[in-house]
Amino acid sequence: MKILVYIEQRENSIKKSSLEALSYANLLASSNNGEVVAVIIGGDLNNQLNELSKYGANKIIVCQDPKFEKYSSSAYSKILIDIIKKENANIIFLSATSLGKDLAPRLAAKLDAGLCSDCTSIVIENNDMIITRPVYAGKALIDVKLKSEIKIYTLRPNVFPLKEVTINAQKEEYKPELTDLDFISFVKEITLSKGKKDVAEADIIVTGGRGMKGPEHFHLIEELADLLGAAVGASRSVVDAGWRPHSEQVGQTGKTVSPTLYIACGVSGAIQHIAGMSSSKHIIAINKDKDAPIFQYADYGIVGDVFEVLPELIKELKVFLGK
């Protein structure tokens, strides 16, 4: 077993979810006589290699050039395919991020490999890798296995544990030979909303639903999210009403999330919403309707008016945190 893990980085920082994938690759490899190769592609990576070497790679392949600063699906896939072939890797891990989900199918088509997207559990049984992944936005789960020689998996962020391991990783530079044609598709510009966390990556999410009664009340959600270092989420009806951007929508036709803590405020819990958040580790619901379906999924609930509970919660949290 040779697992190759693609390590995603942006603006001089490695994605935590890539390190989760690497940690899990190490765990699988160490109990199955395997080996783990981490591959990182980017502009200037020297400041990131120290952190990367802490998560159990036996070998780190570094591919750096100012031309690789920003993502190019065509160039990155060519580089990875060359390295996968050179290394003879039979298992490929990527994190199921917007980049990982864009890149993985290109690798799969070129390598004639099976691809399993958004895995939430990977175990080895009788030499087969058995994957569990959500379908129908989490309304059901399927256990699957890949039948191809090379197998590719994207791992859902926030699901696999991060674990530091001391291994002396061998480092290797890789210089690909690319032509202009390999850059037929390229990212020209990245625009990030400053200081905002994304629901897909956040450890804690505070979501507002219809019960917030209007966009002008979302400052309560934002304030609570700020105090907890959380991302702001929104239900579909709130997005469809134009109160919040689609990038915040949680649920089927939005994002499926698995944070450590999900706080639903004024969210009734339509089946589409539940599908997208029920795999959160802990769920807190605040809603004045005691019969709201969300309470069937919540670990903790307050049956109360969000306009009374949220200001009080914000006030008390500030005191508690000394802010």
Next chain:
Amino acid sequence: MKIAVCVSHVPDTTSKIIVGQDGKNIDPNGLTFIINPYDEFAVEEALRLKEKFTGEVVVLSVGKDFVKESIKKAYAMGVDKGIWIKTEAELDSHSTAKLLVEQLNIIKPDIILFGKQSIDYDSGQVGILVAEMLNIPSVSVVTKLEINDNKVSCEREIEGGKETVETKLPVVITAQKGLNEPRYPNLKGIMAAKSKPIQEVASTSVENKIEILKMKKPESKSKGRILGSDASAVKELINVLHNELKLV
């Protein structure tokens, strides 16, 4: 401009999913099937491209008899031509892509549009697999599309923001909510769609790379704890956050 758009037919978002008798697939009884919501954005964008550049829009769908309903929905919205690739088999993304590629190789479109994922298996693979199999570029999860001559500029959603991607025709685009507002078919369109012929194509043999072993429902949680019924419960909530969850 030759425009292709590929659609799938899925249970609507309000569906309760029940595992079928084989233990590997859903029980379709009692479910309402619709055109995949993301594919509606793809169809709308295809129609707008045709309105802007002139040309023809062809819709393709792979599957059982009922996928023709989604082709008809696309007809009602204004698509010119439909191809149904017939199969009774349960196909994975790879097999679906292969069957589409056979037809797309004949059509040779300038642009091929998909939804960013179908809301049944949520894999988000088929569009990108098709692009790589055709050896053309792709941009996924697109919220804005501009075409000038053969230059393509797209905005795509990424974590915490967006990125602008540039590439060239021919290209595969997968559509995200926000790309446009799909039109409602008018009565004339719906009536015309009923009698409009659909080209049927037999599928060639393909081999899945994914084997489904089991489908199951997520484990239900044990009953949660109600902390209170007004703002006085806030202290207990902070206690939970601090002592039980250790998050603050």
